[in-house]
Amino acid sequence: MREDTPGRPVPSEPEGDGGYNSGMAVFSYVIGGIVVWSLIGWGLDNLLKTRWLVLAGALVGIAGGIYLTMKHGLFTHRTGPAEPRDPGDDAEADRR
Numbered sequence: 483m484r485e486d487t488p489g490r491p492v493p494s495e496p497e498g499d500g501g502y503n504s505g506m507a508v509f510s511y512v513i514g515g516i517v518v519w520s521l522i523g524w525g526l527d528n529l530l531k532t533r534w535l536v537l538a539g540a541l542v543g544i545a546g547g548i549y550l551t552m553k554h555g556l557f558t559h560r561t562g563p564a565e566p567r568d569p570g571d572d573a574e575a576d577r578r
Contacts, residue, residue, distance in 0.1 A: 504556045507551070507554070507556055508547075508551045508556050508557075511546075511547040511548075511550045511551050512543075512544060512547030512548065512551070513547070514543075514547065515542075515543030515544060515545075515546040515547035515550075516540050516543040516544060516547070517543070518543060519539035519540060519542045519543030519546065520536055520539045520540045520543060521539070522539050523535035523536040523537070523538055523539025523540065523542075524536050524539070526539075
């Protein structure tokens with residue numbers, strides 16, 4: 483458990499930048515990973531006279547981008563003050 487320090491407000495909701503900024507972060511992690519690791523694979527292809535390391539680098543970049551996205555918690559949906567959460571709004575109530 484964490485201790486609250488006096489004089490410091492505790493936020494009731496998790497703070498986030500919103501959907502657009504989270505989407506741009508996911509996009510930049512995945513595309514950046516693909517570009518960087520594909521260039522590394524291309525360089526190794528030229529050094530080693532192979533053809534498949536570009537594809538392997540791209541796959542490593544995708545996996546790394548998804549890993550970073552999950553590590554930073556950008557796949558989770560956060561409800562904030564703009565999205566009130568009612569107990570009757572869940573998918574279970576719609577299936578009944």
